Structures are given as C-alpha cells and as structure tokens.
Amino acid sequence: MEHTSALERVLRGAALSAVVLFFMFPIFWIVLMSFQTNETILRSPPSMVFEPTLSNYVALITGRLETQAGSLDIDFMRNLMNSVILSVSSVALALVLGVPAAYAFARHKFRGSEDIAFTLLSFRFAPPLLVLLPLTLYFQQIGLADTYVGLVWVYQLICLPLILWIVRGYFEDISPDVEHAYRIAGHGWGATFMKIALPLAGPGIAAAGLLAFIFAWNNFIFALVLASADKQPVTVGALAFVTASGIQYGQIAAAVVLSIAPTLALALYAQRYLVEGLSLGAVKG
Amino acid sequence: MSGLTISNLTKRYKSDTVLDDISLEIAEGETLVLFGPSGAGKTVLLRCIAGAVDPEAGTIAIGGTDMTDVPPEGRGVGMAFQNFALFPHMTAFDNIASPLTARRFGREKIRSGVEAVAKLLKIDHVLSHAPKALSNGQKQRTALARALAAQPKMLLLDDPLRNVDAKLRFEMRLELPRLLSEQGATVIYVTQDYKEAMALADKIAVLVEGRIIQMGTPEDIYLRPADIRIAEQFGDPAINLLEVTPERDAQGNFVSLSKKRVELGPGYDSAVGRPCILGVRPEAIGFSGGAEAIEVTIEAETPFNEKTVTLATTKGGREILISRPAGTPAPASGTAGIDIDASAAVLFDQETGRRIEPGSDKTRARDAA
Structure with missing residues (x-):
C-alpha cells in the first residue's frame, strides 16, 4: 500500500471532492435561491453575489404570496403539516403491521411463505400509475378519496414492503438460540418477541422506519391524484407556485428547503444506523 | 422415579433422518453423557428435550410427566448452549436472572438467587457487565449460571466447555461433577471429548448417525466398546487395532502375532477363521524378556507426566503403542520384547466393526459351575 500512497491519496481526494460537489451543489444552489428574489434568480449571467432576502420564507409562513398580478393565498404550512401527518402515520401503521409480519417470515417457514413475502415486495416495483386509476374509482365509491385514512392506506404500498424486507433480514440475523434460551428460561413467545427479538432488531427497525419515512415524504403521484388541496403534502403543494403570473422560483426554493429539512436532518442524524441496517440485511446469505 | 424417559424419538429434516428411533431412560439425579462425533444428532436430541425442536415421532417425559407437546417455557428445564446464547x-445479572423473572419472583429473591449462583461459579464480580465485556470463560460461566439459576430438575448442557481455553476446561472438568451433584438435577451433558465423558458420566450414551449404538457406564464403554468406532474414540493414547484371524488348537483359541501365540480369552469360538480386528489398550501391553515375547523395534518415546508412551513396530511392520507408568524401566531404543495381556483385549468383526462378545463360552462356563 505504501508505494501508491502519495498519488493515490491525491486522486482519491479529487474524486471524492468531485462526487461531493456533484451531489451537494443542487442543495447548495437551492439554499442560495431561497434567499433571492425572482429578479436576481433569473438575471443572466447568474451570479453568487446578491442581497439576501427573507421575503420568500415570510411569504410561505404567513401564507400570502405577493406577485405583480396581486396577492395570492398559499397553503404551504398546511401542506407541510399534511406531509408530517401522512408520513408519520403511514410509517407508524407500517411498523405495527410490518414488524410482526417480518418476524413471522423470518422465523416460520410455512407453505407459500416465500411467495407471500415476494408478492408484498413486488408492490415496490409495480409502476404506481398501474394501480392509481382503479384505486381512484374504488376510493370515490367507498368514500376514501381525499381522506387521510385513504392516503395512509395507499402509502402502505410504499412503506410496508420496505419495512417488511429490511426488518426480516434483521430478524434472520438474530441467532434462534438466543430466543430459545429465553423461552427455555420460562418466558412465553410473546415476551420473547418483545424482550429479545424487538430490542435486538432495534437498529434495523429504526433504519427501515427512517427509510420508509423518507420515501413516504417524497411521494408525489399518489397524493397528486388522490388528495385535494387541503390534504396535499408539500410535494404536491409546491405546484401552487406555478402561478398565472409566472413561476415563483424564490418561493419554490424556500419551500424545497423547508420540506427537505426534516428528512435531511433525520437522515444525517441516523446515517450510521441507515448504512448499518441496510447492509446487515443485505449481507445475510 | 425416572428423571427422563424418551421413547422412539424420530426427527427428520426434509428427507434427512437426524434422530432415528431413539429410546433412553435416565434415573432422577443421574448424569448422562451424550457422546458422539459432530453431526451425530446430539444437539438436536438436546433441543428436542428442551422443546426448541419438535420431533416427528416419539414421546419425551420429564420427571414422569409427558412433555412432548409442552412448549419450552413449560418444561422447567435449564439449558446451557454451546455458543452460550447470552442475551447481548x-x-x-439480567441474563442469569431471566429464569427467575419468568417465575415472577420478588426483586429480593431474584437478587439473592442470582448472587448465590454467581458466587458458586465465581462470576459475582462481573454481574454488571454486558456479555460483550466478558471473557470467554466468564461467558461460559454466565451461561451455566443462567441454566442453574432456577434450580431446574433437568439440566441440559450442550458441550459447555467446547469454546473455552484448555486451562479453564481442565478446571471446569474438575469442578463440574461436584457442582452437578450439589444441584441434584438430572443432567444430560453433550460432549465430543472422551475425558469429559469419563469424568462426568454416570452413564454414557454413544450416538452415531442418529442412533444410540451403545449405552452403559464409563467402564463398560471403555472396556467393552460395542463398536470399533467407539473403541477408537475412547482412550488416549488410542487403542491398538490389529488385523488378525483367530485360530484354534487343543489349548484353546489364539491369534498369531509375529508368529507368536497370543491367547484369547474363552468364548471366541464363533470368531475362529473369520477376519477380525484385535483391540488392545496400550496399557495392556508390557515390556518382557520372556521366550514368548513378541519382538519389536522401538521407534519413538513420548514422556507425559504420569505415563510414557512408546511407539514400536513389529517385524511385520505393524505399529503398536505401549503405555506404562512414568518412571518404570524400559528399553529406550533398539529391539525389545513385548507381552500382550489378551484378557483385556477386545475382538471386533472386521466386516461389521461390531464387537464379538465372548458369549457362548461364558454360558457354558456358568453351566459347568
């Protein structure tokens, strides 16, 4: 290793910088844009020198958007709230349903168990538009269209398979002997699940929950079709900035910054768990 | 009362029969050692008894109660796993306390129970540590303490000394018999180490390929192994195995070794003329200057503390191990004569590997008496 060190280190540093720059630049640019007015954003050539303004954030938080054509009400804070409600309840429901199911798939091999597990995973790779049209019709008939319950239900298509498969790998990594030992000590299977399996799979469950949260938060198409204005999350709500008098780039940028902030913070905080959780599940042979 | 009764237990994985119609019975308070090579089904049998594995057929009764369909938490057994299986x-402390919390004991009772067993196993100073912070020996003791904590009537120990270092294994081998007899429990102890088996067992069951091929006292197994494989496994240095064909003349049955006559005990009539294997323990061979002695060339000598083992070859090129107490005089090199005490030898059928029991003559001798 020593003889390659100097050149290798320089090249590696350069390559890493390029990658970081490539991935971080859009985020950096968006943050810059969120402090500018539409005029400074659209000037040519673009420049990093500008007078920062908080007007975009003020407009979002107060809900009044002033444009040349007059003022406009926007529901951004409500959209943000909707995103939180939808994502949190979807992940919570998916955890409640998915973790015990993952345990069952990991520990009990029964006829067709692999098929059922795979069917659940296949929801992940079906294009959402495939199910959207029939779903919309059904939901309108049974009164679930444009309700939180209906949306949370549909969001299970995103969250449940993810949690099921990641957590299952985690449960499979726990030595069955540890659980046997707890039962032989005299504890029932329920207590064994709660006291042994759940804590030991904890990091994996956290990672899966986090990932599912991000996926749910970023979802666009289900909410676009199934929710009306007052149930829309931020991803759909941002469309409101495409107004009759032009596209409000400044506000869009500020909205993007506000809406990625929670997931970004979560992901940074739990980065270690995420990587560990995902790779551990994957390595399992 | 019987401690454990297993009848016709069979376990299959897919088409693989791991346990094949096992039946055995242990008296209460006895220690049974399950001995056998890896893959013989020892651990599966233990797990069936604990309830962690469901057998396809057969019944298991612990202390006279049928436990075949009782879940593991209802069987009241204690088990130590080979890989320790501590709760990471x-x-x-909480590991050892787990059988006590399951019985919903009060906090004070749990604390005193854990401390008593921890003291017994000399781990009372590491009770607050997580398993990760324990040495292998401490992990092993913690696992053992957890099995003992609730003072179960039935103790299942799955090769508990397998993963610990030689020094600790030696210490534990000395301590365990006392510990187990203090508990008064019926014990099943799995091991692949014949010394452990001999040191701990009231009875030994030898399991090979899912069947018990011999069950008896350690002395039985050592002196009268039912099978050539058992004879090879028990004893250090290993038993001498010599291909012979027993013959008969007016003086009785004998085998020829280097043209010298070695008397067989009475009762081997059925073996005459059949290709056999004579098993002679190294300690049943002594150096001798007599006329009937077999001439050998001494190849190497290995002194141990308590005994000296000599490797010698006969004129025919057979290798023979000779063991004698340390300090007894013997030629160290060159040629020497040896005497074989055939009364302690065992004869195996070369084809089947089964021991040929000196049966028929014994009955005749009893009749005559």
Missing part, C-alpha cells in the same frame, strides 16, 4: 443487550 442485557447485563450478566
């Missing part, structure tokens, strides 16, 4: 997220 709990301290040593």
Whole structure:
C-alpha cells in the first residue's frame, strides 16, 4: 500500500471532492435561491453575489404570496403539516403491521411463505400509475378519496414492503438460540418477541422506519391524484407556485428547503444506523 | 422415579433422518453423557428435550410427566448452549436472572438467587457487565449460571466447555461433577471429548448417525466398546487395532502375532477363521524378556507426566503403542520384547466393526459351575 500512497491519496481526494460537489451543489444552489428574489434568480449571467432576502420564507409562513398580478393565498404550512401527518402515520401503521409480519417470515417457514413475502415486495416495483386509476374509482365509491385514512392506506404500498424486507433480514440475523434460551428460561413467545427479538432488531427497525419515512415524504403521484388541496403534502403543494403570473422560483426554493429539512436532518442524524441496517440485511446469505 | 424417559424419538429434516428411533431412560439425579462425533444428532436430541425442536415421532417425559407437546417455557428445564446464547443487550445479572423473572419472583429473591449462583461459579464480580465485556470463560460461566439459576430438575448442557481455553476446561472438568451433584438435577451433558465423558458420566450414551449404538457406564464403554468406532474414540493414547484371524488348537483359541501365540480369552469360538480386528489398550501391553515375547523395534518415546508412551513396530511392520507408568524401566531404543495381556483385549468383526462378545463360552462356563 505504501508505494501508491502519495498519488493515490491525491486522486482519491479529487474524486471524492468531485462526487461531493456533484451531489451537494443542487442543495447548495437551492439554499442560495431561497434567499433571492425572482429578479436576481433569473438575471443572466447568474451570479453568487446578491442581497439576501427573507421575503420568500415570510411569504410561505404567513401564507400570502405577493406577485405583480396581486396577492395570492398559499397553503404551504398546511401542506407541510399534511406531509408530517401522512408520513408519520403511514410509517407508524407500517411498523405495527410490518414488524410482526417480518418476524413471522423470518422465523416460520410455512407453505407459500416465500411467495407471500415476494408478492408484498413486488408492490415496490409495480409502476404506481398501474394501480392509481382503479384505486381512484374504488376510493370515490367507498368514500376514501381525499381522506387521510385513504392516503395512509395507499402509502402502505410504499412503506410496508420496505419495512417488511429490511426488518426480516434483521430478524434472520438474530441467532434462534438466543430466543430459545429465553423461552427455555420460562418466558412465553410473546415476551420473547418483545424482550429479545424487538430490542435486538432495534437498529434495523429504526433504519427501515427512517427509510420508509423518507420515501413516504417524497411521494408525489399518489397524493397528486388522490388528495385535494387541503390534504396535499408539500410535494404536491409546491405546484401552487406555478402561478398565472409566472413561476415563483424564490418561493419554490424556500419551500424545497423547508420540506427537505426534516428528512435531511433525520437522515444525517441516523446515517450510521441507515448504512448499518441496510447492509446487515443485505449481507445475510 | 425416572428423571427422563424418551421413547422412539424420530426427527427428520426434509428427507434427512437426524434422530432415528431413539429410546433412553435416565434415573432422577443421574448424569448422562451424550457422546458422539459432530453431526451425530446430539444437539438436536438436546433441543428436542428442551422443546426448541419438535420431533416427528416419539414421546419425551420429564420427571414422569409427558412433555412432548409442552412448549419450552413449560418444561422447567435449564439449558446451557454451546455458543452460550447470552442475551447481548442485557447485563450478566439480567441474563442469569431471566429464569427467575419468568417465575415472577420478588426483586429480593431474584437478587439473592442470582448472587448465590454467581458466587458458586465465581462470576459475582462481573454481574454488571454486558456479555460483550466478558471473557470467554466468564461467558461460559454466565451461561451455566443462567441454566442453574432456577434450580431446574433437568439440566441440559450442550458441550459447555467446547469454546473455552484448555486451562479453564481442565478446571471446569474438575469442578463440574461436584457442582452437578450439589444441584441434584438430572443432567444430560453433550460432549465430543472422551475425558469429559469419563469424568462426568454416570452413564454414557454413544450416538452415531442418529442412533444410540451403545449405552452403559464409563467402564463398560471403555472396556467393552460395542463398536470399533467407539473403541477408537475412547482412550488416549488410542487403542491398538490389529488385523488378525483367530485360530484354534487343543489349548484353546489364539491369534498369531509375529508368529507368536497370543491367547484369547474363552468364548471366541464363533470368531475362529473369520477376519477380525484385535483391540488392545496400550496399557495392556508390557515390556518382557520372556521366550514368548513378541519382538519389536522401538521407534519413538513420548514422556507425559504420569505415563510414557512408546511407539514400536513389529517385524511385520505393524505399529503398536505401549503405555506404562512414568518412571518404570524400559528399553529406550533398539529391539525389545513385548507381552500382550489378551484378557483385556477386545475382538471386533472386521466386516461389521461390531464387537464379538465372548458369549457362548461364558454360558457354558456358568453351566459347568
């Protein structure tokens, strides 16, 4: 290793910088844009020198958007709230349903168990538009269209398979002997699940929950079709900035910054768990 | 009362029969050692008894109660796993306490129970540590303490000394018999180490390929192994195995070794003329200057503390191990004569590997008496 060190280190540093720059630049640019007015954003050539303004954030938080054509009400804070409600309840429901199911798939091999597990995973790779049209019709008939319950239900298509498969790998990594030992000590299977399996799979469950949260938060198409204005999350709500008098780039940028902030913070905080959780599940042979 | 009765137990994985119609019975308070090579089904049998594995057929009764369909938590057994299987997220104290909390004991009773057993196993100073922070020996003791904590009537120990270092294994081999007899429990102890088996067992069951091929006292197994494989496994240095064909003349049955006559005990009539294997323990061979002695060339000598083992070859090129107490005089090199005490030898059928029991003549001798 020593003889390659100097050149290798320089090249590696350069390559890493390029990658970081490539991935971080859009985020950096968006943050810059969120402090500018539409005029400074659209000037040519673009420049990093500008007078920062908080007007975009003020407009979002107060809900009044002033444009040349007059003022406009926007529901951004409500959209943000909707995103939180939808994502949190979807992940919570998916955890409640998915973790015990993952345990069952990991520990009990029964006829067709692999098929059922795979069917659940296949929801992940079906294009959402495939199910959207029939779903919309059904939901309108049974009164679930444009309700939180209906949306949370549909969001299970995103969250449940993810949690099921990641957590299952985690449960499979726990030595069955540890659980046997707890039962032989005299504890029932329920207590064994709660006291042994759940804590030991904890990091994996956290990672899966986090990932599912991000996926749910970023979802666009289900909410676009199934929710009306007052149930829309931020991803759909941002469309409101495409107004009759032009596209409000400044506000869009500020909205993007506000809406990625929670997931970004979560992901940074739990980065270690995420990587560990995902790779551990994957390595399992 | 019987401690454990197993009848016709069979376990299959897919088409693989791991346990094949096992039946055995242990008296209460006895220690049975399950001995056998890896893959013989020892651990599966233990797990069936604990309830962690469901057998396809057969019944298991512990202390006279049929436990075949009782879940593991209802069987009241204690078990120590070969890989320890400690709960990684709990301290040593909580690990050992787990059988006591399951019985819903009060806090004070749990604390005193854990401390008593921890003291017995000399781990009372590491009770607050997580398993990760324990040495292998301490982990092993913690696992053992957890099995003992609730003072179960039935103790299942799955090769508990397998993963610990030689020094600790030696210490534990000395301590365990006392510990187990203090508990008064019926014990099943799995091991692949014949010394452990001999040291701990009231009875030994030898398991090979899912069947018990011999069950008896350690002395039985050592002196009268039912099978050539058992004879090879028990004893250090290993038993001498010599291909012979027994013959008969007016003086009785004998085998020829280097043209010298070695008397067989009475009762081997059925073996005459059949290709056999003579098993002679190294300690049943002594150096001798007599006329009937077999001439050998001494190849190497290995002194141990308590005995000296000599490797010698006969004129025919057979290798023979000779063991004698340390300090007894013997030629160290060159040629020497040896005497074989055939009364302690065992004869195996070369084809089947089964021991040929000196049966028929014994009955005749009894009749005559």
